[in-house]
Amino acid sequence: MNDDGVVGLFQGVRLTPTQRRIAHSLVQHASAAAFLSAAEVAELARVSQPSVTRFAMALGYEGYPALRRRLREVTSKTVPPPGGNEMQQAVRAEMAHLDRLADQLADRDRLAAAGALLAGSRPLPVLGLRAAAPLAAYFAYFAAKVLPDVRVLDSGGSLLDDRLEQARAAGATAMLAVVLPRYPRESLDAMRAARSAGLSIVAITDSPVSPAAEYADIALTAAVGAQLVFDLHTAPMALSMVVLQAICDAAPDDAQRRLEEFEQSVNRRQVFVS
Known part of the structure; x- marks a missing residue:
């Protein structure tokens, strides 16, 4: 297909x-x-x-x-299947997804706009439910090194609404939403609630026609691999780091200052062995 x-x-x-x-x-x-x-x-x-x-x-x-x-x-218009076994084909398909993502990034205007929206939010809520939860946590781990308050929203239910309201009350102006197949209903509900609360939304999703794109001010897409029993999220993970780079580019002085403070802190506490 x-x-x-x-x-x-x-x-x-x-x-x-x-x-x-x-x-x-x-x-x-x-x-x-x-x-x-x-x-x-x-x-x-x-x-x-x-x-x-x-x-x-x-x-x-x-x-x-x-x-x-x-x-x-x-x-x-079919493309000849790549050689190798099904595992090799799945990995090669991920390489193709990364190639397409690289092509998309030739136009940096939308990415820069997304970075500016997210860089200006204090705190920055990051939504990721079910399959998207690890990716949201991965993004937030690194984002916390350059932003003062990153809040991962990785569980649903009424507590999700509470945490959204708390983030808005604390001054949040934007949210990053990671929404991947099979598109949890709670993720879309949370995006709708965030918009109603006045938050701008940047979405990382798999397709321009993903249900998440309907609620996003800016939807950034990266294909999900579906060749194995469970999906591969190589391209969305790469895109998440590209978005973080755009956040750093939007406020380079603040990012550099916080990175230096982080390095001083981990060196003082001897967090890493090298």
Whole structure:
């Protein structure tokens, strides 16, 4: 399945929430969707059939049949599979994801805007539930060396709402949200609540048509590997460190000062052996 080609059909198009749901379904089921009727796509995306028709017209097609023909063209352009066993192929696929991420970073404007939003938030809440929790913790571990107050939100329930409200009351103006498949409902609810509270949101997610993109002021994407039993998050992890670099670039003097203070502290306490 050529996911990247399908995603390219939606690039630069302003989609409504319903249209995002349709686009996401087409990405997730690209090979099959290229042969489905409008009614079947509607059932897959849990929307009405007229919504599918309007979606196709929003992309510039006369109707869904024209979009389906384009989907068939895109999904038929297969790439020869890399050699080696399934483990090697999964790792090589991650290398391809990193290559695509590197290409995306040629345009640094959105990344710089994300860095500026996050650098100015005191404290900085970092949302990551379920599969995204380790990545949120990884980001926060390093971010705490250059920011005075980083708060990881890695558990759901009513306590998540409490911690969001506490961060806002303490002065937070932005939140970093890491939302990866299978897109926990609580993550989307938390993003919605953060927006209602006036927080700007930068999201790290896997696709421009991810449900998380609907609630983000800036959505930064990196593909998730799905070749093994469990997903590989190599590219999203790399992107998280790129975002942290953008935060440092947005306030270089503050970042340098805090890094020097950190080094003095760990040397005094002999935290590391080298």
